[in-house]
Amino acid sequence: MAESDTIDSKPLAKVLNEHGVRPTSQRETVYESLLQKRDHPTADEVFARVREKAPTISLATVYNCLDVLVQNKLVRAVNFERAPTQYCANLAPHAHFHDEAGRTLDIEMPTGVIDQLRDLLPSDFDVKHIEVNFHGRAPHND
Amino acid sequence: MAESDTIDSKPLAKVLNEHGVRPTSQRETVYESLLQKRDHPTADEVFARVREKAPTISLATVYNCLDVLVQNKLVRAVNFERAPTQYCANLAPHAHFHDEAGRTLDIEMPTGVIDQLRDLLPSDFDVKHIEVNFHGRAPHND
DNA sequence: ATACGGAATTAGAACTATTCTAAATAAAAT
């Protein structure tokens, strides 16, 4: 309960505003769709989901909204090989496991491990971002 | 000297053969170009380089050769965001640092760190491949 | 309320890295 009082329960418009994003209805709908089903949908999948609430939205707008959300760090863009970019509303630092069946799972990454990775670099490197991707088979849980 | 007696000095045809790759002249030329200049060229860049030795080679063949080399683990394909795939002939396990200027650098990754990463996953996950990408600024060294 | 101006949205065209197709060559097997 304490959990659900953080970002999900706050009015979305407010969250967007606080992150410097003008809260248009399209942006709210796109962002909401990412918060609700926390798999890692592609732009096309977001488009399909969002159409149900906002039937007149265009694919270009979905791309625009996703870009804005990514640029303002409300959403992460996830790439694996040359597959379509996937989007992730989990803001905690985490890695991604790409299942051979096509699922993408979040893998928690403690600060210690991130620091270990950063330490691989000479100190005069300025790291902006670290990305860790696993690929393999995950057990089916359904 | 002992170093150079490993893979670079061996006849390329032999190396390819040992990895299950039929050594056509195109494959040899593509592979050689990756061994010689160890930056991380795209398929287009490989095409441009290889044309000087083999002026009649086609881009499709460059893609074919690169695929064969990757599939037989003589070369690694490296992806970052949605940029064109880059190719890397460094077979030691390593991460990649993507400079804001566009350079891609190899970062050594000791086994310990790799094991740390693998340990982030539940034991019933079967990991085939781990990928680590850094993004940021590297000092200019020229 | 109305008008203005910048921002956002939209449909569709354009772009580009890559893959596919089908024909031509080359190499291997018989």
Add this chain to the structure above:
DNA sequence: ATTTTATTTAGAATAGTTCTAATTCCGTAT
């Protein structure tokens, strides 16, 4: 030598994303 199989090739096709130019939306000023 003939047949089979693999590889190469040029060009067409594909697909995810970005761009273009017109329209709509919204906050602000009048």
